[in-house]
Amino acid sequence: MSTPVPAGIDPRAPRFGAAVTLVLLVAVLLLGTSPAAYVVLGVIVASFALGAFGGIGRTWQGWVFRTLVRPRLAPPTELEDPRPPTFAQLVGLIITGAGLVLGLAGVAVAVQVAAAFALVAAFLNAVFGLCLGCEMYLLGLRLRAGRAAV
Numbered sequence: 001m002s003t004p005v006p007a008g009i010d011p012r013a014p015r016f017g018a019a020v021t022l023v024l025l026v027a028v029l030l031l032g033t034s035p036a037a038y039v040v041l042g043v044i045v046a047s048f049a050l051g052a053f054g055g056i057g058r059t060w061q062g063w064v065f066r067t068l069v070r071p072r073l074a075p076p077t078e079l080e081d082p083r084p085p086t087f088a089q090l091v092g093l094i095i096t097g098a099g100l101v102l103g104l105a106g107v108a109v110a111v112q113v114a115a116a117f118a119l120v121a122a123f124l125n126a127v128f129g130l131c132l133g134c135e136m137y138l139l140g141l142r143l144r145a146g147r148a149a150v
Helices: 012-031 035-054 060-072 083-104 109-128 132-149
Strands: none
Touching (some): 012 109, 035 083, 109 132
């Protein structure tokens, strides 16, 4: 028995969130190994945690989109399933969280490496609408469906 699909979200919201995250990740890279880089990465990690465990609409970027951006746009032509972008938030949390933890443990380069990996994903989503975490979610569904058919 499959679970019902949650209410759809405006597909422009995750792209907006990715664009904001992209800017923050660029800041992390520019700040190098300074304490400020750790603080900015910590904000990103916290945001990914909100999105991963509370849903994509619970992030502060989602609030900014709903409050300041969405009212100025035409209604979306279609809505998107929130589960793939929520999973993508979990992927972002794992990558940036690992970088932050390793950085705090003394492996300073981990902050920059994690930020660089997350930056690539955020860039692809913000600029091209290609959500790598969403694609991983859909691949997982296909693999699970293939096993169920065997």
